Amino acid sequence: MTSPSRPALQPLQGGQLVMGTLALSLAVFMNVLDTSIANVSIPAIAGDLGVSPQQGTWVITSFAVANAVSVPLTGWLTMRFGQVKLFITSILLFVISSWLCGMAPNIEMLIAARVLQGAVAGPMIPLSQALLLSSYPPAKSGMALAFWGMTTLVAPIMGPLLGGWISDNYSWPWIFYINIPVGIFAAWATWSIYHKRESTIIKRPIDKVGLALLLLWVASLQLMLDKGKELDWFNSGEIVVLGACAVVGFIYFIIWELGEEHPVVDLSLFAGRNFSAGVIAISVAYGVFFGSLVILPLWLQTQIGYTATEAGKVMAPVGIFAILLSPLVGKLLPKIDARLVATSAFIIFAIVFYMRAQFTTEVDYLTLMIPTVIQGAAMAMFFIPLTSIILSGQPPDKIPAAAGLSNFVRIMFGGIGTSLTSTLWDRRTTLHHAQLAEHSGPTNPAFGQAVQALTAQGMPEPGALAVIERTLSVQASTLAATDIFWLSSFLFLTLIGLVWMTKPSKSSVSMDASSAAH
Template identity: 35%
Template sequence: MNAPRGPAPEEISSGQRVAITACVMIATLMQALDSTIANVALPYMQGSLAATSDQINWVLTSYIVSAAIMTPTTGWLERRFGRRRVFITCVVGFVVASMLCGTATSLTEMVLFRVVQGVFGAPLVPIAQSTLLDTYPASTRGQAMAVFGLGVMLGPIIGPTLGGWLTEYYDWRWVFYVNVPIGAAALALALGFLPRRGADPSARIDIFGFATLGLAIASLQLFLDRGEQLDWFSSVEIQAELALFLLGLYLFVVHTVTARRPTFVDRRLFADRTFVISQLLVFVVGAVLLATLALLSPYLENLLDYPVLTAGLVLAPRGIGTMIAMVVVGRLIGRVDARLLLGFGFGLTAFALHEMSLYTLDVSEATIIRTGIIQGFGIGFVFVPLSTVAFATLPSELRTQGTGFYSLMRNIGSSVGISMMSFLLIRNGQILHSSLGEHISPFARGVQWLGDTVDLTTEQGRATVNDLVVQQAEVIAYADCFRLMMFASLAVLPLILLVQRADRPVGKPASAGAEMH
C-alpha cells in the first residue's frame, strides 16, 4: 500500500517552517536534557527512595536501555502510524512519564516510569531530524542541522548545570517536572503546525529483526553500564551479557543479510558508503563529548573541591562555543566542502583534549572555561556538517530509519566512551598509585621537601603522604584518558576522505509513494 507523502519543502511557508523548527527543537532539547539532568540528583533520590548506591544507578540504566531498544523502531512506527501522530504521542507520553517520575515514592516505581519515559523519548530525536530534513530544501539543510544540533548538543551540556540548580534550590523531583512546560510548548506547536504525512496501516514490523537487535542493544548497554560495578569479566552476569550481545548481533546481521525482505532494517542503508562512514564518525563524537563531561564533573568536584553548582557553571560555557560554531558552520556548509569543516572540527576537538591532558591541581577556572569553549566550538564544527552529509545521499524514504540509526550510534558511542574512560580512570589510578608509592621514603626528595609538616614514622604522616599520592595518581590518570580521546579524534581524520561531498547529485528523486515502500 502506497501512502501520500507530506508537503514538499517548497510548499511550506516560511512562517510554518519556523514553527516546525521550534517544535522539533524544543522536543529534541527536552529529550536530550534527560540524558544527563538526573545524574547530579542521584544522591538525593537515593535517600528519598531508600535505595543503595548500586540500586540507584538503575534510574539511569533503565532509561538508557529502553531508549536504545526503541530507537531503531522509529522508521516502522512512522510508516505504520504516520509521523505527526507518533511525534505527538511520544511528546505526551514523555511528559506524563516525567510527571510520574517526579511523584515516584519507591525505586520500583521510579525504574518503571523511567523505562516508560525512555520508550516514548526514543523516537523524538530521529523524527525531529528527519522532519527538518524534509522541511528545508537541500540548499539550506545545513542551517537546519545547525538548529537541530543546538538541541542535541546543548541538552547534555546544560543538563548537569540545570539539574544541580534545581536540586540545590528546589527539589530533585523538579529535574523531571521541568519537562512539563517544555513538552507543553512542543505539543502546542506540533498540533498547530506539524504537517500530516501518510501512514500505511498494513506495514508490519519484522519481529525477528527487532528482537535480535533489541537483545544485542540491551545486552550491550547493561554490559557497559554494570561492568564497572561488578568488576567486569570476574562477574558471571557481565560474561552472560557479552555473550547475549554477540549472539543477538550475529543473528541480526545474518537475518538482515540473508532474509528475502527484511522489513525492520533496509539493506540499502548499509550500501551507502557516506552513511556508513558517518555512523563511525558520530560514534566517536558521542564518545568524546559525553565521556569528557563524565570525566570533568568528578575532576572538578573531587580533585578541585568545586561545589556541584559551581562545577556546572564552569562546564556550561562549552555550550557557548557549540552555539557560536553551529551558527558559523550553518552559513559555511553550502559554500565550503563539508569534509574540510569536519577535519577542522575534529582537529580543534583534539587540540582541546590535549590542553585538558595538561590540567593540574592548580588549573584555573579561566583555563577550564577557555578549553571548554574550544572543545564546544570543535564539536559544533563536526556535528552540523556530519548531520548534513550523513543523509545527503539517502533516498527520502530511508531518512527516518537512517536518523534512528544515527541517534542510536551516537548514544552507543556515549555509553562506550563513558564506560571505557571510567574503567581506564580507575585502573590507571590504581596502577599509578602503586608505582608512585614505591618511591615514597624518608630519603625521597618530595618527602624531604615537605619538611617538618610530614613525619613518615607517624600514622597521620603516612596518611597525609598517601592522600597526596592518590591525588597525583588521579591527576595523571585523568590526563591519560584525555590524551586517549585526543588520539581517537585524530584517528578518524582519514575516514573523512571517504565521505562523499554533500552537494553531489544523489540520483533520481523518490517516487510519490516511496515514503511507504
Template identity: 35%
Template sequence: MSTTVMDPPALVAPPATPRASGTAQAVADDPYKNKYLIAIAVTLAAVLELVDTSIVNVAIPHMMGTLGATLDEIAWVSTSYIIANVIVIPMSSWLSAFFGRQRYLTGSILIFVVASFFCGAATSLWGLVFWRVLQGLGGGALLSTAQTTLFEAFPPHERGIGQAIFGVGVMVGPTIGPTLGGFIVDAYAWPWIFYINVPLGLIAALMVWTYVKDAAHQVRAQTVDVLGIVLLAVAVGSLQWMLERGERYDWFESRFVTVLAITSLVAAILLVWRELTIDEPVIDFHVLKSRQLAPGVLFGSFLGVALFGSVFVLPVFLQSLHGYSAQQTGMVILPGAIASAITMAIMGRFGSKIDARLLVTFGSFMFLLSMWQMSRITLDAGQHDMFWPLIIRGVGLGCIFVPLTGASVAGIPMHKLGQATGMFNLMRQLGGSLGIATMATLLSRLTRTEKAVLTEHAGIYDPATLERVNGLTHGLIARGIDPYNAKQQALMLLDRQIGAQASVMAFSRIYLISGLLLVAALPLLLIWKTGRAVPLKADAH
C-alpha cells in the same frame, strides 16, 4: 529484499481545490512557511530527552535517602532510561511510518511527559525505575524523528540551518543537565527535575501537533516484524546493560557481563540476518550500502566515544579534585557549549559552501588541541585555565556536527532518511555509552597505576618525602594534636596528596586519548564520494 507498499489514504494529502482558503493556499505555496516553529518544537523535545540522561546524576544522593536505596540499586534510575532509549532509537523510523509522524511524535512526547510526572511522584525505587523505562521509550523517538523532520522542514539550500538548530540541542542538552539538576535539587527537591518536563513537554507536544505533518513519501508496513523487534531489544539492551555495568563488575572477570556480551553478539547477528531477509524489516540495514552513510555512521560512533568520554570525565575532575559543586561545574562548561552553539549556527549558514571533509578534519584537530591543553591542567588550576581549552573544544565540535550529518546522508532517498538518521543517532549514542564505560575503566586503572609509581618514589627513606611528612607533622602539632596522632595524620594526608596527583595524571591521559581517538577516525572520510551535502534524491522530483 523489500517490496513496495502503497501509501494508505490517511497519509496522502488530498488534492487542492480552487476554493482553498487564503491560509491554506499560502501554506501550499510555501511548504516551508513554519520551518522555524517546527525546529523550535522538535528541538525542544529533543533537548528534554537529552537533559534527562544526565540531570538525575546530581540528584542520586537525595534519591537514595528518600527511597532507601543503595548506590547499586539507584543506578537503575539512569540505566533503565538509557536502555529503553537506545532500543527505540533505531525503530523510530518504522514506528513513525506505522503510526504517522504527527501522531507518533506527539504521542511520544506525551508519554514522556506523563512518565516524567509519575517519576517525580514515585514513592518507591522500582516504581521510579518503571516510569523511567516508559520515559525512555517515549524519549527515544525524540532524536531521530526530530532530525528527520528538520531535514524535510527546511528547503534543500537551508538544511544546514535546521541541522544546526538540532545540533545545538544535542550538544547543549547533556551539558546543562547537571547544572540545571543541581540548581533544582538545591532550590527545591529532586522530584522537580522530572516535574519541569511537564509544562515544557506539553508546549512541545502542542506545537508538534499543530505544525508537524505526516511525510507524504512514508509507506506504512503491512506487517509487524515482531521477531525483529525482540532481537533488537535483546541485542541493544544487552549491550547497553553491559556497558553500564561492566566497570562495576570488573568486565569479563564477571560471568554475568560475559553472558550479556555473548547474548548481545548472537542477537545482533540474528537481527542483521533477519532484517536482510524479510520484506518489511523494522530496521533497513540496506541504507548502510551508501558510501556516504556507512563511514559517516562509523565516524559518528567515534565522535560519541570522544565527546561523551571527555564530557563524562570533566565533571568528575572538577568535583572530585577541585571541590566544585554541580552548579559551578556547569558554569565552567557553559562557555564551551555556547561556543559550540555559535559555531554550529555559522556552519548551518555557510558550511555547505565548504567541503565537509575539510571542516570535520579542522574540527577534529581543534578538539585534539583542546584535549592536549586540558591534559596540562594541574591541581592548582582555576576556572580561567579551563576557559580557552573548552572554547576551542566547543568550536571544534561545532565544525564537526553539521557538516558530518549533512554529508553522511547526501544522496539518501527521502523515504529512507528516517532509517539513516536513526542509524546515525543509535551509533553515536552507543559510541557515547562505550566512551563513558571505557573512560571510567581507564580512569580507575590509570589512577591505580600512577599511584603505585608515585608511591614507589615516595619511600620512607626519600629525603623529599621525609621533609614533606615532617612539615605536615609539625603543622598538625602546632594545631594541638599530639605527636603520635600528628604523624599518623600526616602520613594519611600525604597518601591523599599522592592519590590526587595520580588522578590528575590519569585525567591527563584520558583527555589525550579522547583527542587522538577522534583524529584516528579521520581516514574514514576518505571513503566518501563527496564532502558536499548534496540534496536528497527525492528533491529531484
C-alpha cells in the same frame, strides 16, 4: 514515503517556519535533557526513596536501555503510523511518563516510568531531523540541521546544571515535572503546523524475531557497560553472561535482519559509503567526547576540590561558541565541502584535548576554561556536517530510518565511551599510584623531609602520612586523566581519515532528502 498521487509539499515560510523549528527543537531539547538531568539528582532520589545510590543508578540505566532499543525502530514505526502522528504521540507519552516519574512513590515505580519514558522518547530525535528538513528549502538544509544541532549540543550540558539546581532548591520530582508544559506546547505547535504534511502510511508486518534479538543484545550490552566497573568486568560471572548474550544476540540479529524481507532495522543503509563512514566517525567521536564529559567534572570534584556547581561552571561555557557558530556553519554548509568542516572540528577537538593533557594538580580556573570555550567551536562544526554527510543521497522514505539508525549507533557509543573512559581512568590511576609509591617511603630523602616538615607544624605522624597519601592519590588521578586526554587527542586526529572516506558533496543533504516528510 512520497505517494505518486500526492504533490510534493512546499517548505514552510514565515511564522510557520519559526514556530515549527521552535516546536521541534523544544521537543528534542526536552528529550536530550532527560538523558543527563537525573545524573546529579541520584543521591537525592536514592535518599528520598530509601535505596542505595547504586540502586538509584537504575533510574539512568532503565531510561538508556529502553531508549536505545526504541531509536532504531523509528523507520518501521514511521511507515506504520506516519511521521507526524508518531512524533506527536511520542511527545504526549513522554509528558505522561514524566508525570509518572515525578509521582513515583518508590524506586520500582520510578524505574518502570523511566523505562516507558525512554521507550517513547526513541523516535523523537530522528523524526525531528526529518520534519525539520522537510520544512526548509534544499539550499537551507544546513541551516535546518544547525538549529537541530544546537539543541543536542546544549542540552547535555544544561542537564546536570539544571538538575543540580532543582534538586538543591526544590525537590527531585521537578526534574521530571518541567517536561510537562514544554511537551504540551511542543505537541500543540507541531500538530497545528504539520498535521497536513503527514507521510504515507504503509502497513508492514513487524519483525518479531528481529525485535526480540534487538532487545536481547542491546539490553545485555547496556547492562554490561553500566555494571561492568562496579563488578570488576570479566572477573564477574554476571558480566561474562551479559557479554556472551550481547555478542551472540548481536550476531544472530545481523544474520536474521539481512535475510528478513521487512527487517525491524534497515541494515542495508550501511552499504552506502557516506552513511557507514559518517556513522562510524560521528559515533566514535561522540563516545570520546562524552567520556570526557564524565571524567573532567569528576576529576575536578573528587581530586581538585571543586564543588558540583563550580565544576558545572567550568563545563558550561562549551555552549557559547556552539550556539553562536551553529547558524553560521548551517549557512555556509551548502557552499563548502562538509568534509572540510568536519575535519576542522576534529582538529580543534585534538587541540582541546592536547591542552587538557597539560593540566596539573595546580591548574587554575582560566586554564580550565580556555579549552572548554574552544571546544564549543568544535561542537558546532562536528554534529551538523557529519549529520548532513550521513543523510546525503538518501531517498525521502529512508530518511527516518537513516536518522534513527545513526542516532542509535551514536547513543550506544556514548555509553561505551563513558564506561571505557571511567574504567581506563581507574586503572591508570592505580598504575600511576603504584609507580609514585615506589619512590616514596623511609628510603627516599624527599619523603622523609616531607614527613618532618608536616610533623614540625604539629601534625602527628599518622596524619602526615595520610596527607602525603592523599597527595599521591591526587597526582596519580591527574596523571591518569591526562593520559586519557592524550589518547583522545590522538583518536580525533585518526578519525579525520574516516571523514575523507565519504564522497564529496557541497549541499550534503540532497533535494530528495530535504523532502523527507512529504
